Each structure stands twice: as C-alpha cells, then as structure tokens.
Amino acid sequence: MASKICFSLALGLLLAVAAAARAQSVRYVELPRDVIEERLRQYAGPDPARGANVKKLFREAGCSGEHLAEQPVARASAPNVLCILPGVSRRVILVGAHFDHAPEGEGVADNWSGASLLPSLYQSLNSAPRRHTFVFVGFTDEETGFSAPALTPTGSQRMILPGFRP
Numbered sequence: 052m053a054s055k056i057c058f059s060l061a062l063g064l065l066l067a068v069a070a071a072a073r074a075q076s077v078r079y080v081e082l083p084r085d086v087i088e089e090r091l092r093q094y095a096g097p098d099p100a101r102g103a104n105v106k107k108l109f110r111e112a113g114c115s116g117e118h119l120a121e122q123p124v125a126r127a128s129a130p131n132v133l134c135i136l137p138g139v140s141r142r143v144i145l146v147g148a149h150f151d152h153a154p155e156g157e158g159v160a161d162n163w164s165g166a167s168l169l170p171s172l173y174q175s176l177n178s179a180p181r182r183h184t185f186v187f188v189g190f191t192d193e194e195t196g197f198s199a200p201a202l203t204p205t206g207s208q209r210m211i212l213p214g215f216r217p
C-alpha cells in the first residue's frame with residue numbers, strides 16, 4: 052500500500068510540474084534516457100548510502116555549494132537531502148521523493164525510482180531562467196515515520212532553505 056501511495060505522489064508531482072510547464076511555458080532540456088537509467092541503477096546499499104547517492108547525483112547534475120544541503124531529521128538513519136533551484140518570485144515548488152526502503156525487497160519502485168529522478172528534474176530545469184524557486188527533497192525514513200513534517204514552517208524554514216532569501 053505504501054508503494055501505491057508513493058507512486059501516486061510521485062506521479063501527481065510529475066503531472067503537476069508538467070501542467071505548470073504547459074501553463075507557463077517552462078523551458079527545460081530533455082535528458083538522455085541512458086542518464087536517467089544509470090541513476091535508477093544506483094539503488095544498492097542501506098538507506099544512508101542511498102541518501103549519500105542522492106546527494107552525489109545532485110552534485111553530478113550541477114547542484115552544489117549553498118544550494119545543496121542536508122537536513123538532519125531526529126531519530127532518522129540519514130538526513131533529508133535538499134537541492135534548491137532559485138527563481139525570482141517568492142513562491143516555492145517542492146518536489147520530493149523518499150530514498151529509504153522497507154526491509155522487504157530493494158525499494159527500487161518504492162521509491163528509488165522517484166528519488167533518483169530528482170537530480171534529473173533539477174538538471175532539466177536548470178538550463179533556463181525560471182520564475183519560481185524549486186526545492187527538490189530526497190526524504191529519509193518515510194517507511195518508518197514520515198519525515199516531511201520537518202519541512203513545515205514549525206520546523207524552521209531557514210534551516211531547510213539555506214542561502215534562500217525570499
């Protein structure tokens with residue numbers, strides 16, 4: 052059931068981004084299929100290694116410096132990983148997927164398929180100016196206790212958006 056919810060969330064996010072792209076003529080580059088497939092293959096290892104892989108893939112995709120950050124989450128096995136793509140408006144579009152997995156199986160569909168896609172989405176949108184800021188988040192420990200509440204305003208917006216001044 053968790054995988055259906057995750058897939059629905061990821062699909063919903065992709066459709067929302069696609070709809071926004073159509074409505075506002077967002078410019079993006081289409082990445083080669085083999086780049087996306089190579090990122091999808093990097094699911095191996097325990098959750099902290101998968102989180103480190105998300106960060107590495109963000110770096111490879113061009114996200115670095117103050118735009119790439121980790122957000123510690125209490126009692127989680129690894130931090131959330133954030134990549135910020137600044138825009139010029141005060142609006143922020145959050146695009147997230149979790150990189151941790153349940154003990155059964157490899158967790159490729161649920162949800163490395165989503166987490167490994169985040170750097171590619173960043174890379175696609177980074178090629179042209181954009182109006183709104185995008186924050187891409189690789190979430191930790193979704194399978195054991197959802198980590199998103201740490202991103203709510205009660206969780207210090209400054210901490211989750213280092214270097215971002217709305």
Ligand SMILES: [Zn+2]
Nearest residue numbers: 053057161162
């Ligand atoms: Zn899941």
